[in-house]
Amino acid sequence: MTVTIKDVAKKAGVSPSTVSRVLSNHPRISLETSRKVKAIMEDMGYTPNMMAKSLVSKTTNSICFSLPKPAEELFSNLFFMELIRGIVTQASRSGYDVLISSGANEKEELEAVSRLLKGRRVDGVILLYSRTDDAVIDFLESNDYPFVLVGRSDRYENILSVDNDNVMAAYDATNHLISMGHERIGFVSGPPNLIVSRDRLAGYRKALLNSGLEMRDEWIVEGEFLQDSGYRAMSFFMNLPNRPTALVAVDDMVSFGILRGLNELKYKVPDDLAIVSFNNIPLSELSSPPISSIDIGIYHLGYTASQVLIQNIKSPNHDVGYTNRFVIPHRLIVRESSMYSHAKNKTE
Amino acid sequence: MTVTIKDVAKKAGVSPSTVSRVLSNHPRISLETSRKVKAIMEDMGYTPNMMAKSLVSKTTNSICFSLPKPAEELFSNLFFMELIRGIVTQASRSGYDVLISSGANEKEELEAVSRLLKGRRVDGVILLYSRTDDAVIDFLESNDYPFVLVGRSDRYENILSVDNDNVMAAYDATNHLISMGHERIGFVSGPPNLIVSRDRLAGYRKALLNSGLEMRDEWIVEGEFLQDSGYRAMSFFMNLPNRPTALVAVDDMVSFGILRGLNELKYKVPDDLAIVSFNNIPLSELSSPPISSIDIGIYHLGYTASQVLIQNIKSPNHDVGYTNRFVIPHRLIVRESSMYSHAKNKTE
DNA sequence: CTGTGTAAAGCAAACGGTTCCATAAGGAGG
DNA sequence: CCTCCTTATGGAACCGTTTGCTTTACACAG
Structure with missing residues (x-):
């Protein structure tokens, strides 16, 4: 049925080893033989059997992206897909295939990985970091398997x-608002156990400190990466006696909630409240007004993760x-959500 | 290093074949041996080498999802991700792994597949159908490889x-508007070479015909699955002397464009123009007003595709x-975009 | 003419399993 | 007590490659 290396060998009148060597451009193969064999391979439509190859080389030329629990949220979907695109594109350029695995929970994820x-189905794993303690990382580390984390862990060094650099990102976002003349700036954070929340909060604080602006605890509220959190935060902030004139929100989805709330109450953005948030999801420019956002380069994140992993697979000593x-x-x-209102039509 | 079937065999004092049989629950293995071997496997942390297995069984227990050209559009991302989730979930339940492949163009896709x-790296392929002629399908068909198409083709039987059933879906959407009392209904279509555009247009026509409503060519405009198309369509429709009171849009993104335009011109939805569209992307309920939409069950689409493919792999005769x-x-x-305005606060 | 070096190609073992065929042990039937 | 089954297990070939070691065939120096 399928044409193997032996079939080619027989037809070419050489031994299988010779064909194999032609395939890998072995130096000690005469040009003549090489050409002849190649022609025959082409002719017979030979494709190497990856399984057999893998068996002897103990290498699969494929990596696994472990998809965390199926987060049903919009942002997750967009994020994952961008990440996957980055990973797949890079991997494909390096000649690697990408296997997507997913588990309903940590235990399942560990089992799958x-x-x-x-x-020996994959050579390494890309992990998306969400938890603070991680059985999967423990497993990978103690077995010395190549892997790379998208995200940051404070437990594993x-x-x-x-x-x-989420601290810096939040620092930039906050400074932008400061540069627009805002002096009372609030922060809508995410779950406190997520490192990304903590980092961004830290960057916000750093910027205020740096500019000698007032910092109040009541100007910081915690929530989820969800619309509702923004909605609630908004109503909390707008009822404050000395309310902020600008907000940094930990995620674009949160901004949408804020926007919806302000809209209902007939407040104007950015005149009554300016907004900057994070992740720059495709929707950010579609909302009215469009939201200023920190683009974190998700595709690039995936692309680099793949690159780093594959290079580590190839030379683990690095x-x-x-x-x-x-x-x-x-x-x-x-975008508009953080511009001076009178500058509305000028920029972009 | 890694523990193989032979290591287990030696330790258990049996032959490799026996261990193999234990692994596959061969009937002619004594309960005693089976238990002993299993204990030892557990003990030594034995995991079968998939490559070796695949080599002899000529089967990989994995399928490939071929991701089409990286369409940068928002909807594509959401769609792909939902599809992937469906595919991966089902495949995983059937004990299959999913490999994501992607090519920049048809030629690359064909090469990859x-x-x-x-x-012999995968047993079958899930294809996302977009083109009308398809070298990939031709290849798969003529080589008799298992594959399933997400979407419809009129060329391949x-x-x-x-x-x-996009005809029926459009029929339902249009009928919904009719049942709300609308008599002049327009249609914003997608690219005419896409079957999905054609099917939905047909369903729209069928519904009008069925209800004896007027059908005008000027009430049908073609565009892309993009916001801008909606925006343009909207301004075209609103300038019509006898303009429609409701619109069926081929995709939610189109609706967003319509909405943006109407908003700018201070028109009210659904009072001045009611809207229904397709795909029910997560944003549909976030816009203001939320958009009525046909949910096409993307996750389910992926889930079923995987199921059908795997079952076909297992018994190709079917x-x-x-x-x-x-x-x-x-x-x-x-949702609100197609409700009577006085019912606004009542439902949902 | 023999010895040695080198280039090109072949042989066979190995990778880690599966599976067909053979074999040994025990029990039943004659 | 000897056959003949049956049942549980072992032996060995094979899946399609790779690769270390040989072998072959020259060419050239001594």
Whole structure:
């Protein structure tokens, strides 16, 4: 049925080893033989059997992206997809295939990853970091499997990771508002156990401190990465006696909630309240007004994660410590939600 | 290093074949041996090498989802991700892994798919149908590889496919507007070469015909699955002397454009113009007003595609002709954009 | 003419399983 | 007590590649 290396060999009148060597451009193959064999391979439509290859080389040329619990949220979907696109694109350029695995919970995720790695189906794993303690990381680390974390962990020191500088990002976002003349700036945070929430909060604080602006606890509220959190935060802030004139929100979805609330109460953005948030999801420019947002380069995050992982697979010796953490640059996209109202029609 | 079947065999004092049989629950293995071997496998942390397994069984227990050209559009991202989730979930339940492949163009896609299939890296492929002529399908069909199409093709008759009944969906959407009392209903279509555009247009026509309502060519405009198309369509419609009171839009993104335009011109939805569209993306309920939409069950589409493909892989004889096309039910989600205005606060 | 070096190609083992065929042990039937 | 089954297990070939070690065939120096 399928044409194997032996069929080619027979037809070419050489041994299988010769064909194999032609395939891998072995130096000690005469040009003549090489050409002849190649022609015959082409002719017979030979494609190498990856399984057989993998069996002997103990390498699969594929990596696994472990999709966390199916978060039903809009943002997750957009985020994951961008990430996957980055990963797949890079991997494909490096000649690797990408396997998507997912588990309903940590236990399942561990089982899946373990099966894939121990069963030699993939060479390494890209993990999306969400938890603070992680059985999967423990497993990977203790078995010395190549992996890279998208995100940051404070518990694990010497592992490969790709992340944004969220402190700096929040610092930039806040400074932008400050530069627009705002002096009372609030912050809508995410779940406090997420490192990303903590980092962004820290950056916000740093910016205020740096500019000598007032910092009040009541100007910081915690929530989820969801619309509703924004909605609630908004109504809390707007009822404050000395309310903020601008808000930094930890995620664009939160901004949508804020926007909806302000809209209902007939407040104007950015005149009554300016807004900047994070992640720059495609919707950010579609809302009215469009929301200023920090683009964290999700695609790039995935692309780099794949690159780092594959390079680590190829030469595992490279973990020199100081290159373990790769930081993807962010950039602020200024839109109407944080512009001076009289500048509305001028920019963009 | 890794523990193989031979290591287990040696430790258990049996032959490798016996261990293999234990693994596959061969009937002619004594309970005693089975228990002993299983204990030892557990003990030594044995995991079967999938590559070796695949080599002899000529089967990989994995399928490929071929991601079309990276369409940068928002909807594509949401759609793909939902689809992937459906596919991965089902595949995982059936014990299959999912490999994501992508090519920048048709040629690359064909190469990738061909390499994966001929190289015996996957057992089958899920294709997302977009083109009308398809070298990939031709390749799969002529080589008799298992595959399933998400979408519909009019060129290929006897291939497995999973799709919605888009004619019926449009029929339902239009009838909904009719039942709300509208008599002049317009249609914003997608690219005419896409089957989905054609099907939905047909359903719209059918509904009008069925109700004996007027049908005008000027009430039908073509565009893309993009906001801008909606925006333009809107301004065209609103300038018509005898303009429609309701619109069926081929995609939610189009509705957003319509909404934006109406908003700018201070028109009210649904009072001045009612809207229903398709796909029910997560944003549909976030816009103001929320948009009525036909949910096409994307996750379900992916889930079923995987199911159908895997079942076809396992028993290829099953293609009986009349079960080749699987239709995923849609359902209309009525939201504010198509309700009577005085009912605004009553429902939902 | 023999010895040695080198380039090109072949042989066979190995990778980690599965499975057909053979074999040994025990029990039943004659 | 000897056959003949049955049942549980072992042996060995094979899946399609890769690769270390040989072998072959020259060419050239001594």
